[in-house]
Structure formats: structure tokens, C-alpha cells
Amino acid sequence: MNAHDELLDLVAVYALGALPAQDAAHVREHMAICPECSREYARLQPAVDAVARSAEACTDPRNGAVPSELLKARIMKTVRAEAAPRPASAKSRTLWPAYAVAAAAMLIAMFATVLSMMMQSDLRQSREEVSSLTHQLAGEKKYEAAQRIMIADLMSTDAKRYPVSDGEVVRKGERLYIAMHTMPMPPKGRVYQSWTLAAGAKAMTPGPTFMPDKAGIAIVHVPQSAATLAAVAVSVEPEGGSKSPTSKPEFVVKLI
Amino acid sequence: MERVRERDAAAFEGLYDAYHRLVYGIALRVLADTAAAEDVTQAVFLKLWSSPQSYVRGNFGGWISRVTRNRALDVLRGRTAHSGAELPEAVAVDGAMEEAVLANLDAVEVRAALRRLPEDQREPIELGFFSGITHQEIAARTGTPLGTIKTRIRSGLRKLRADLRGTVAL
Numbered sequence: 001m002n003a004h005d006e007l008l009d010l011v012a013v014y015a016l017g018a019l020p021a022q023d024a025a026h027v028r029e030h031m032a033i034c035p036e037c038s039r040e041y042a043r044l045q046p047a048v049d050a051v052a053r054s055a056e057a058c059t060d061p062r063n064g065a066v067p068s069e070l071l072k073a074r075i076m077k078t079v080r081a082e083a084a085p086r087p088a089s090a091k092s093r094t095l096w097p098a099y100a101v102a103a104a105a106m107l108i109a110m111f112a113t114v115l116s117m118m119m120q121s122d123l124r125q126s127r128e129e130v131s132s133l134t135h136q137l138a139g140e141k142k143y144e145a146a147q148r149i150m151i152a153d154l155m156s157t158d159a160k161r162y163p164v165s166d167g168e169v170v171r172k173g174e175r176l177y178i179a180m181h182t183m184p185m186p187p188k189g190r191v192y193q194s195w196t197l198a199a200g201a202k203a204m205t206p207g208p209t210f211m212p213d214k215a216g217i218a219i220v221h222v223p224q225s226a227a228t229l230a231a232v233a234v235s236v237e238p239e240g241g242s243k244s245p246t247s248k249p250e251f252v253v254k255l256i
Numbered sequence: 257m258e259r260v261r262e263r264d265a266a267a268f269e270g271l272y273d274a275y276h277r278l279v280y281g282i283a284l285r286v287l288a289d290t291a292a293a294e295d296v297t298q299a300v301f302l303k304l305w306s307s308p309q310s311y312v313r314g315n316f317g318g319w320i321s322r323v324t325r326n327r328a329l330d331v332l333r334g335r336t337a338h339s340g341a342e343l344p345e346a347v348a349v350d351g352a353m354e355e356a357v358l359a360n361l362d363a364v365e366v367r368a369a370l371r372r373l374p375e376d377q378r379e380p381i382e383l384g385f386f387s388g389i390t391h392q393e394i395a396a397r398t399g400t401p402l403g404t405i406k407t408r409i410r411s412g413l414r415k416l417r418a419d420l421r422g423t424v425a426l
Contacts, residue, residue, distance in 0.1 A: 006403075012410030013391045017325065018384030020392070044410070045318070047417040051385050052321035054370050055281035056363035067280045071294050075301050076269060082305070083265035 004036075011037045015044045016051075150221060154179055164251040166216065169232055171255065176226040178234060179219050183212040186236045192250070193241050196224055197231040199256065204233065209241045230256050257316065261308045271316075272301055278317065278363075279324045285386045286328035296328050303327075329388035369419040377412030380405050 007030060013019045014027040031038045059065050153159055153172035162169040167180035178194055186192055194207035205224075212218040222232060233252040235245045259267035276297060283296035300323055303310070311319050370378060380394045391409065395402040 006406070009403075009406035009410045012413050013384070013406050016381060016384040016409055016413065017322075018380075018389065018391045018394065018409070020390050043417065044413045046315075047413040047420070048385065049315065049318040049321055050366045050416060050420055051370065051381060052282055052325065053278065053317070053363050054367040055285040055386070056278040057281070057367040058285055059277045059281040065284065065290075067276055067294050067297055071298060072272060072276070075272065075298055075305075076265070078302060079268050079305050080265045082263065083268075084263035 007034075007037055008040050011040050012044055015041055015048050017048070146221070149175070150177065150219065153177065154219070162253040162255075164253060167218075169253045171226045174225040174227050176222040176224070176229065176232060176255075177219060178222065178232065180212055180217065182216045183218050184216065185212065189239055190236050191239050191241070192218070192234055193237040193245075194220055194222060195233040195235065195245060195249070196222060196229050197233070198224070198228055199230045201230070204245060206241060206243055209237065209239075226255060230254065257308060257311060260305070268301075268305055271304070275317065275320055276301070279320060281363075282321060282324045282386075283328045286325065286332055286388065292331055293328075296324065296331060300324050300327055325385065325388075332388060366420065369416055372419060373412050373415060376400075377408045377415065380409050381412045381416075384409060 007027075010019065010023065010027050011031065014024055019027065027037075031041055059067075153175055154170055154177060156172055159170050159172040162171070166182045166184070167178070170177040170179050183192070191209040191211055193209045195204040196207055197204050207222060208220060210218050210220050222229075231252055231254045233245070233249040235247050235249045237246055257271075260271060279300050280293055280297045283293035283300075284290060287293055287296065300320065303323070304320070310323075370382075373381070379398065380391070380400075383389060383394050383397070384391065389397070391405050392402060394400075395405045398405070400408075
């Protein structure tokens with residue numbers, strides 16, 4: 001072995017980190033002027049790093065030979081306390097390229113349009129429902145008011161009453177009622193029908209058909225003004241009513 | 257590393273996740289003490305965070321290995337009042353080649369290659385690297401002539417390099 005071979009051996013020891021400081025300085029000075037030794041060092045350095053790398057294999061999670069999570073937490077606590085704040089927009093720019101933003105905007109616009117159409121349709125439907133309910137409510141209110149008036153008229157002490165079989169005809173001002181309280185059920189397929197005779201008229205005008213309830217009670221509001229009528233009558237008629245009486249009247253009440 | 261220099265905590269965490277086992281493994285091998293190895297690991301990574309400029313270029317794994325070894329040996333010498341050799345942390349070598357090598361080395365494969373070395377070559381290499389003693393102390397401890405130790409270290413490193421060449425290009 002010549003002197004230079006000995007130097008190459010020293011280069012290997014230096015690369016391993018096992019050379020005393022003074023000898024290491026001499027080797028560095030020599031490598032600076034010796035390409036062969038410098039190349040040898042470059043060739044051996046990765047092998048030394050490989051020796052270091054072999055120690056990683058000693059850290060086996062199966063036998064617990066790994067640093068604890070607390071170690072990482074301690075380190076990262078210090079690091080995060082000193083870290084530069086990250087601009088919030090930088091990440092979002094990275095995650096949302098322009099085409100994705102455009103696609104998202106288009107989807108949102110389409111969704112908004114569909115939603116708007118649905119809402120308009122719902123709104124239109126709701127308005128129709130409100131209108132229908134308002135109309136229904138008005139009708140119910142009108143009916144309820146008529147019922148209240150009818151009850152008041154029937155109970156009124158100053159109403160004019162015309163007794164008939166099983167009930168009475170009640171006149172209160174221009175309003176006229178047929179009020180039955182023990183009226184028998186008509187034969188099967190038949191109904192009761194009211195009739196009116198206008199003043200000066202020769203023929204009866206057909207009025208509403210009706211049926212008593214199980215207790216024999218029936219109340220009919222005669223639509224015409226009592227002031228214009230000469231008489232009111234009730235007869236038994238086929239279901240659906242008749243245009244002129246087909247049977248002898250149950251009763252006829254003359255109002256004049 | 258560029259992002260770590262810009263104080264990016266997420267980038268630093270990525271480095272920690274990639275290299276903490278290597279750092280801890282070297283410290284544990286040198287010190288044979290888990291608590292002391294964790295202290296060294298913490299010191300190495302916080303030094304990296306506080307002085308990222310200390311890493312200049314080349315293979316990061318090799319650099320942090322040398323930093324760790326030196327730090328662990330400082331702790332060991334503090335216990336034993338021993339003075340020995342240190343690895344130069346910044347080494348002037350072919351960074352690209354070294355980078356490719358270390359990036360592809362598998363710790364288990366490397367350890368297996370190390371074990372395939374003849375005992376009289378592997379022993380001085382491991383003593384020199386992990387015990388931090390000089391080649392003269394190795395010679396004295398093993399009862400081997402100094403010249404023989406130097407030659408065995410060089411031969412062993414060359415053989416290890418050649419062995420790993422089958423796995424990665426050294």
C-alpha cells in the first residue's frame with residue numbers, strides 16, 4: 001500500500017466521522033487539491049448516510065421504539081406559535097381553479113332559476129288557494145250571518161206566525177220561513193217542495209226542495225220577499241222537484 | 257425546505273413526519289436512552305425550524321443524519337467527558353447523486369446490507385458512526401492494528417456501496 005492509498009483510507013475514516021479533529025482538517029485540505037480523494041469521499045458518503053439510515057429500522061412501532069405523539073405536539077406547538085400566518089385566499093385559489101368556479105357559478109345560477117320558477121309557481125298556486133279560501137270564507141260568513149238572522153227571526157217575539165200542521169210559517173218583515181218541527185218523512189223517492197204565489201199571479205212558482213231530519217225538523221228560507229207574495233205552500237214531489245205541483249199541498253198559507 | 261424558510265408550519269410538519277423516525281433512530285442508537293433520544297429529536301427539529309439556513313443544499317436526509325449524530329454525540333460526551341470526532345454537517349459532495357440514493361434507500365434493506373458485511377468490517381463502521389469514537393480508539397478497543405482498522409472501514413463502506421448498488425445506483 002502506497003502513501004496515497006493510506007490517504008484514501010483516511011478519507012473513508014473521515015467520511016465515517018471517526019477521525020480526530022486535527023486529522024480531519026488535514027484530510028479536508030488534501031481533498032481540496034486531490035480530485036481522486038475528493039471523488040472517493042463523494043463515493044463513500046452515501047454509504048455512510050446508508051449506515052445512518054439503518055438506525056431508522058430500529059424504530060419499530062410494534063415494540064414501541066418510536067417517538068411519542070407528545071413529542072410532535074411539543075415541537076409543533078413551538079413551530080405554530082412562530083409560524084407566519086397563511087393567507088386564507090391562497091388555499092382557496094389553489095383548490096378552486098377558474099373552470100371549477102365558472103362551473104359552480106353556472107350551477108348556482110341554474111339552481112337559482114329553477115328555484116325561482118318553483119317559487120313563482122308555488123306563489124301563484126298559493127294566491128289561487130288564498131283567493132278560493134277567501135271566497136269560501138266569505139260564503140261561509142254570509143251563510144253564518146243568514147243563519148244568525150234566521151234564528152233571530154224565528155225566535156223573534158214580534159214575528160208573524162202562521163200555524164200549519166207539524167209546524168209554522170214565520171214572517172219577519174220581508175223575510176219568510178217555513179219552520180217544521182214534527183214533519184214526517186216523505187215516501188221513498190219523494191221530497192217536500194216549497195211553492196210561492198206572487199201577488200196577482202195565477203200559477204205557483206216552484207221553490208226549494210227539502211227533507212226533515214230524523215226529529216222531523218226542517219227550516220226553509222223562502223228566497224222571495226214576503227211583501228211580494230200572496231201565498232206559500234208545500235207539497236210532496238218526486239226527487240229533484242217539479243215545475244208545478246203534482247200532489248195535493250200539505251198546506252197553503254195565505255199571506256195577504 | 258424553501259417553505260420552511262418562509263415559516264410555513266405545514267411544510268415543517270411534513271418534514272417532521274418524513275424524517276422523525278430517522279432522527280430518533282440515530283439518537284436512540286447512539287444514546288440507548290429513549291428519553292434522551294426524544295430530547296435530541298426535539299432539539300434537532302427545533303434547530304431546523306429556528307435556523308433553516310444551516311441546511312444549504314444536497315441530500316436533506318444525509319444532512320439531518322449528520323446533525324443528529326453530532327447532537328447525540330454531544331449528549332453522550334457530556335455524560336462521559338469524552339472527546340471524539342464529528343461529522344461535517346455541510347459536505348461538499350455530488351448532491352444530485354446523494355439525493356437520489358438516500359431518497360430511495362429503505363432502512364430495512366440498508367440494515368440487511370450492513371449485516372451482510374463481514375463482522376470485522378461492520379464492527380468498526382458501526383462503532384465509528386454510532387459510538388463517536390475515533391479510529392484509534394476503535395483499534396484499541398478491538399485489539400486491531402490502526403492501519404487494519406482504516407482499511408477495513410474503507411473496504412466495508414465500498415462493499416456496502418456496492419451491495420446497495422443492486423437496489424439503488426450509488
